[in-house]
Amino acid sequence: MNRIYLDNAATTRVRPEVLEAILPTLQNDFGNPSSVYSTGREAKRRLEEAREKVAKALGAAKEEIYFTSGGSEADNWAIKGVAHRAGKGHIITSAIEHHAVLHTCETLAKEGFEVSYLPVDEFGLISLEGLEKALRPDTILVSIMTANNEIGTIEPIAEIGALCKSRGIPFHTDAVQAIGHMAIDVKAQNIDLLSLSGHKIGAPKGIGALYVRKGLRLANLIDGGGQERSRRAGTENMPGIVALGTAIELAAKEMGESVGKESELRDYLIQSLLEKIPDVRLNGHPTLRLPGNVNVCIRFIEGESLLLLLDLAGIAASSGSACTSGSLDPSHVLLAIGLPHEIAHGSLRLTLSKENTREEIDATVEELIKIVERLRQMSPLFSQEKGGAQLV
Amino acid sequence: MYSEKVMDHFMHPRNVGEIENASGQGTVGNAKCGDIMQMFLKIDDNVITDVKFKTFGCGAAIATSSMATELVIGKTISEALKLTNAAVAEALDGLPPVKMHCSLLAEQALKTALEDYFNKNNIPLPEGFSKPNVDEDEDEE
Numbered sequence: 001m002n003r004i005y006l007d008n009a010a011t012t013r014v015r016p017e018v019l020e021a022i023l024p025t026l027q028n029d030f031g032n033p034s035s036v037y038s039t040g041r042e043a044k045r046r047l048e049e050a051r052e053k054v055a056k057a058l059g060a061a062k063e064e065i066y067f068t069s070g071g072s073e074a075d076n077w078a079i080k081g082v083a084h085r086a087g088k089g090h091i092i093t094s095a096i097e098h099h100a101v102l103h104t105c106e107t108l109a110k111e112g113f114e115v116s117y118l119p120v121d122e123f124g125l126i127s128l129e130g131l132e133k134a135l136r137p138d139t140i141l142v143s144i145m146t147a148n149n150e151i152g153t154i155e156p157i158a159e160i161g162a163l164c165k166s167r168g169i170p171f172h173t174d175a176v177q178a179i180g181h182m183a184i185d186v187k188a189q190n191i192d193l194l195s196l197s198g199h200k201i202g203a204p205k206g207i208g209a210l211y212v213r214k215g216l217r218l219a220n221l222i223d224g225g226g227q228e229r230s231r232r233a234g235t236e237n238m239p240g241i242v243a244l245g246t247a248i249e250l251a252a253k254e255m256g257e258s259v260g261k262e263s264e265l266r267d268y269l270i271q272s273l274l275e276k277i278p279d280v281r282l283n284g285h286p287t288l289r290l291p292g293n294v295n296v297c298i299r300f301i302e303g304e305s306l307l308l309l310l311d312l313a314g315i316a317a318s319s320g321s322a323c324t325s326g327s328l329d330p331s332h333v334l335l336a337i338g339l340p341h342e343i344a345h346g347s348l349r350l351t352l353s354k355e356n357t358r359e360e361i362d363a364t365v366e367e368l369i370k371i372v373e374r375l376r377q378m379s380p381l382f383s384q385e386k387g388g389a390q391l392v
Numbered sequence: 393m394y395s396e397k398v399m400d401h402f403m404h405p406r407n408v409g410e411i412e413n414a415s416g417q418g419t420v421g422n423a424k425c426g427d428i429m430q431m432f433l434k435i436d437d438n439v440i441t442d443v444k445f446k447t448f449g450c451g452a453a454i455a456t457s458s459m460a461t462e463l464v465i466g467k468t469i470s471e472a473l474k475l476t477n478a479a480v481a482e483a484l485d486g487l488p489p490v491k492m493h494c495s496l497l498a499e500q501a502l503k504t505a506l507e508d509y510f511n512k513n514n515i516p517l518p519e520g521f522s523k524p525n526v527d528e529d530e531d532e533e
Contacts, residue, residue: 300448301448302426302427302448302449302450302453303450304450304451305402305449305450305451305454308399308402308451309403312403321426321450322425322426330426340424341423341424341425341426342423342424342426345423345426377408378405378408378445378446378447378454379446379447379448380419380428380429380430380446380447380448381423381428381448382448383410383446
């Protein structure tokens with residue numbers, strides 16, 4: 001069976017160029033960058049070369065990049081780092097952040113910090129006026145994601161950055177989904193802290209980075225040795241770091257091409273789904289949207305059943321249904337854009353890469369037509385809607 | 393995550409559909425939680441001669457509905473009343489802990505359909521008749 005991978009927002013395959021770049025760090029050049037002998041010095045050189053590449057992709061200086069174990073650590077460090085350094089105060093975030101941000105804020109709320117969660121409109125956009133109103137004299141941090149992982153909506157980052165700058169409040173953005181898919185310039189967009197992850201752009205899992213604007217001080221999250229200029233301890237994950245540097249450099253170089261190709265496939269897929277399957281709605285913004293993100297709700301069916309049947313047809317996808325989240329509530333993002341529970345349970349996220357083809361999109365839509373028909377035939381919600389037996 | 397039997401009943405659900413003028417019918421669950429089960433019974437001379445179901449829900453919800461219909465078809469009412477959610481789960485070679493909820497819904501759907509049959513025929517509920525209590529807000533703290 002030809003497998004079709006449409007879950008690139010979950011993770012990506014390691015790129016061949018990345019794999020090739022990693023291998024020496026596991027074999028001959030396995031040294032510890034802190035060692036003084038030549039193998040160590042070679043590792044140090046590769047470490048700093050990778051840091052330079054990450055900095056360049058963000059428009060940052062090399063000294064502003066710190067490697068972490070991934071996006072979650074970067075989010076935790078940025079938010080807890082600012083909060084713990086301030087000791088007390090008010091944090092503003094949005095209702096649709098990744099759990100790495102939301103749960104970090106919940107932890108801080110338990111410690112006595114105050115947290116405001118900005119609502120979003122039906123497309124998933126925060127309101128700048130709403131943000132301005134939420135700002136307080138004791139606000140110590142604003143954390144708003146660059147683009148949403150579920151519905152792909154791109155937030156007005158530059159405007160948020162400018163507002164925060166004018167008030168002297170640090171601005172953090174979780175750019176895990178955005179990196180490699182849209183241009184980011186931390187200076188032009190007035191971003192003070194930015195989290196990113198390697199495995200969304202063709203590097204392996206377990207590597208990420210936090211950009212910290214020069215001069216902004218954070219409490220450490222991980223204490224120990226003097227690595228990362230004594231701000232993030234632990235012997236450096238050299239294969240991961242080299243991979244991230246290689247992947248981010250490639251992503252930046254190919255961005256024009258990949259964004260064009262992904263957007264075209266995305267729009268084709270959205271159009272096919274809306275045209276060929278009745279009672280489907282698009283979630284997220286029609287245009288301010290990540291190039292590879294498609295998120296729809298298919299009424300009268302439940303997401304997990306849909307994913308299981310897609311998997312049996314060789315298609316990997318994702319859903320915001322309760323049954324895929326391990327709780328009884330569907331995705332907080334879908335509820336935040338105002339969807340009722342029963343519709344949110346039928347969500348389907350398909351995230352593309354430039355490796356996907358039109359043939360794969362066609363094959364997926366054909367399978368979906370059959371699967372949706374099959375699940376609707378056994379759905380009491382469908383028969384009720386279409387005039388069958390009334391639900392009690 | 394699911395046993396082969398669960399996947400078999402999910403992929404090839406038995407007794408999907410509705411029964412017109414059913415002897416008893418029950419609908420349980422709610423769309424908010426992502427599970428609705430509807431069960432239809434045809435009862436002749438105290439014997440369940442046909443069962444059909446419709447389910448909106450996850451793989452486990454579909455599989456437990458399907459298995460519950462198989463377990464009661466051809467059974468007498470008193471035999472069917474003895475069906476428990478544990479028996480449904482066991483017949484499926486087990487369910488993941490977070491999905492045991494679905495087997496309770498299946499038992500509840502069957503018993504709601506039987507209750508409907510008793511009520512329609514002015515038959516007093518059998519002694520000790522009870523339906524499992526499926527707390528639909530169990531996710532709320």
